[in-house]
Amino acid sequence: MNLYLDMFLTFARIGGLTFGGGYAMLPILEREVVEKRKWCSEEELTDYYAIGQCTPGVIAVNTATFIGSKMAGIPGGIVATLGVVFPSLIIITVIAAFLRNFADNPYVIHAFAGLRVVVTVLVLNTVIKLLKSNVIGKPVWVLILFALVLIASFVFKISSILLVVVALVWGLFFGLWIKKGDAK
Amino acid sequence: MIYLQLFFEFFKTGLFAVGGGLATLPFLQEMSAKTGWFTLGELTDMIAVSESTPGPIGVNMATYAGFTTAGVPGALIATLGLITPSIIVILIVVGFLKKFKDSPYVKAAFDGLRPASTALIGAVLLGLFVANFLDLGAWMGLSAESLSVLKWKELLLGAAVFAGTKIWKKLHPAVFLLFGAIMGIVFQL
Numbered sequence: 001m002n003l004y005l006d007m008f009l010t011f012a013r014i015g016g017l018t019f020g021g022g023y024a025m026l027p028i029l030e031r032e033v034v035e036k037r038k039w040c041s042e043e044e045l046t047d048y049y050a051i052g053q054c055t056p057g058v059i060a061v062n063t064a065t066f067i068g069s070k071m072a073g074i075p076g077g078i079v080a081t082l083g084v085v086f087p088s089l090i091i092i093t094v095i096a097a098f099l100r101n102f103a104d105n106p107y108v109i110h111a112f113a114g115l116r117v118v119v120t121v122l123v124l125n126t127v128i129k130l131l132k133s134n135v136i137g138k139p140v141w142v143l144i145l146f147a148l149v150l151i152a153s154f155v156f157k158i159s160s161i162l163l164v165v166v167a168l169v170w171g172l173f174f175g176l177w178i179k180k181g182d183a184k
Numbered sequence: 185m186i187y188l189q190l191f192f193e194f195f196k197t198g199l200f201a202v203g204g205g206l207a208t209l210p211f212l213q214e215m216s217a218k219t220g221w222f223t224l225g226e227l228t229d230m231i232a233v234s235e236s237t238p239g240p241i242g243v244n245m246a247t248y249a250g251f252t253t254a255g256v257p258g259a260l261i262a263t264l265g266l267i268t269p270s271i272i273v274i275l276i277v278v279g280f281l282k283k284f285k286d287s288p289y290v291k292a293a294f295d296g297l298r299p300a301s302t303a304l305i306g307a308v309l310l311g312l313f314v315a316n317f318l319d320l321g322a323w324m325g326l327s328a329e330s331l332s333v334l335k336w337k338e339l340l341l342g343a344a345v346f347a348g349t350k351i352w353k354k355l356h357p358a359v360f361l362l363f364g365a366i367m368g369i370v371f372q373l
Contacts, residue, residue, distance in 0.1 A: 047285060051281070057267065057269055057273065061243065062273075069274070078271060089247050089263055110369045142296075149300045149307075161211075168293050170300075172296065175292025
């Protein structure tokens with residue numbers, strides 16, 4: 001089969017099988033890309049995945065771009081990425097169209113009121129997990145940054161883009177400075 | 185030029201949302217306040233839909249927001265806007281993969297970006313708490329009953345679901361969402 005078509009279909013399958021994104025995708029990627037098709041090694045996949053988390057954007061998209069571009073250059077990267085988002089485009093468009101038609105139905109309104117409560121809990125769980133890995137037990141400069149961004153965003157509604165840029169500079173400054181201090 | 189605007193707004197989200205998953209959420213919340221393309225309530229609905237359908241959440245949210253704003257072309261353009269920065273950045277990084285991985289600058293930058301991303305999602309969480317568990321109308325003194333500031337039915341459901349997610353950790357979020365939808369209908373939330 002044509003490599004581009006094969007990549008598109010493989011990544012479309014991965015996108016269509018991954019519920020929840022992020023970490024949920026790794027086992028499916030391993031099976032499809034490493035074991036079945038041998039497009040990259042286990043180690044490469046782990047690297048791509050780690051870097052996918054450290055670059056802007058959606059992790060699944062970043063990983064697809066990596067593997068695609070390794071296989072077939074820039075066009076490969078684009079084809080693999082379009083493949084991974086393709087199922088979402090179809091499924092979500094259908095659901096959104098459906099919801100639009102039933103938005104005024106009282107059952108749908110009550111159902112979504114219940115859903116919003118559950119979503120709040122799911123976001124709470126995500127934040128707890130993120131707090132454990134990114135904030136708790138970290139150096140003081142990290143804790144201060146966390147508190148500042150939280151207040152700036154929630155109370156003062158300061159732009160997220162600005163806060164991300166501040167955090168980047170803050171991280172470079174304290175991260176490198178403290179590292180230097182350790183070396184002495 | 186709604187399409188150009190959609191592309192640009194989601195491009196910004198794709199460029200600045202670091203860490204995947206719900207990292208796009210603060211940017212989408214800001215987008216809703218700024219453009220009025222969708223409400224905070226609709227954004228919450230989008231999370232519910234994204235959590236219970238396959239595919240990366242960021243992409244699902246872009247598709248949903250694009251569709252509600254400008255139909256099928258809107259869905260397509262918002263999604264393309266979101267993924268374009270990823271493609272560009274990754275194609276650049278792939279050239280010096282090893283250097284990027286071991287760079288102390290990259291590590292330091294992410295030591296700053298990760299707690300910030302956590303805080304931004306935390307701020308959205310506080311907003312969701314206010315929207316779903318507090319009755320702001322009552323808070324403003326419109327209601328005589330002081331206790332009605334809290335939405336008790338919602339709070340109880342939230343506490344039950346939170347306990348559920350801690351007890352049955354392996355259970356898929358879609359199961360809890362389904363439960364929430366049924367409770368919503370039964371108790372007329």
